[in-house]
Amino acid sequence: MRINTILLLLALAPMCRSLMAQSTISGAVTDARNQPLEFVNITLHRSADSVFVKGNLSDAQGRYELAPVDNGEYFIRATLLGYDVVQSPAFAVKGQSVSAPDLALGEKNTSLGEVTVSAEKPFIERTLDKLIVNVENSIVSAGASVLEVLEHSPNILVDQEGNISLRGRQGVIVMLDDKRLLLSGAELANMLRGMPSSSIEKIEIITNPSAKYDAEGNAGIINLKTKKDQRLGTNGNLSLSGGHGKYPKATAGFDLNHRSRRLNLFAGYNYSYNKYFNNLVLFRKFSENGAVQQIYDQDNFIAYPNKTHTPRL
Structure with a gap:
């Protein structure tokens, strides 16, 4: 019986370590006047390669929460139509709840000629x-x-x-x-x-x-x-x-x-x-015991035109 208990604990140990290594990230987004913004797209990305990890929406108080998140280095990107895209500095997650830097979104500058005020649906x-x-x-x-x-x-x-x-x-x-x-x-x-x-x-x-x-x-x-x-x-x-x-x-x-x-x-x-283009620049250095074993340097540029015809009935 004791042996079975020990084996069960050993089997559960990696799972417990994995759960302990997961965290919750929370933060807030506002406009330039420090008013909370709702429906802001919040996306979490790995800082090493900008790969998308997970996302959520801000609530009526401008708050958001991302969970669960593994240990690592990340940054947050906030987007909302009508506002400039804002990106946070990179921050570390180390097995605890993390408060991400607050983000302030500025409205995009749009030149208008004549403006007519009328009742309309919300955005x-x-x-x-x-x-x-x-x-x-x-x-x-x-x-x-x-x-x-x-x-x-x-x-x-x-x-x-x-x-x-x-x-x-x-x-x-x-x-x-x-x-x-x-x-x-x-x-x-x-x-x-x-x-x-x-x-x-x-x-x-x-x-x-x-x-x-x-x-x-x-x-x-x-x-x-x-x-x-x-x-x-x-x-x-x-x-x-x-x-x-x-x-x-x-x-x-x-x-x-x-x-x-x-x-x-x-x-x-x-x-x-x-016409779209992709410019991918990668530089990687692999070391072992302080000595550089391999260097990988890649610079790719691809441009491709695109024409579309869309009939509708």
Whole structure:
């Protein structure tokens, strides 16, 4: 009996050490006026290679919590549409609860011509089963692609390859007007890069899908709701935008809508051109007993143009 007890304790010892090595990280985010910010995307990254570890949203008091977290060196990144991205200094986690540095997000500078004040929906709404991002109410989304808006939406993470995860979980279902987009990760990313945010009315983010969705949607659902004109008659909309960073980018599109009391017809088309690049610089030094055994130095630069055509009916 005593031998069995000893063996059980020995088997549980690694698990106990692992649990003791896990910590909780907590912190707060505010705006430039020191007011708490809700719905800020908080992501935790390893400081060594910037790999995403886990994420969460800030609450109404601007507080957030990340747990469990293994020992190591990390930094926190905070993003919210309409605000500059803020990153914390690196900090160490050593088996205890850690208070991360408080982060203050400054609003992005956006030049406005004529401003009209009118009643409108809030930028982010919370309902019983979803978060709603009202894209058309955000002036900073003007000229951006749908993928760029998703990058700054609550709970959503988009990596460098355009793969979309929700609360750190892969396998997210993306829908357009309640219809699932049956595209590969690369095809979906290219399509969303080519869609101007001006064509989207709102984004519905469902983190806990109901039973009406199949098991593949357990990671979450993102439903993109396009704009539809509710007025009777025939009308259209033409949009053009461009920009230049390291390379130029441009989008163009149009929407046509005919509505009568018994019939509604809608068609749209978007074209996008942009050029992306990846610049990966790695330097690693492997030592043993203080002596350098191996040095690994790599510098990769890849540029690739992207053209997309997106018809909508």
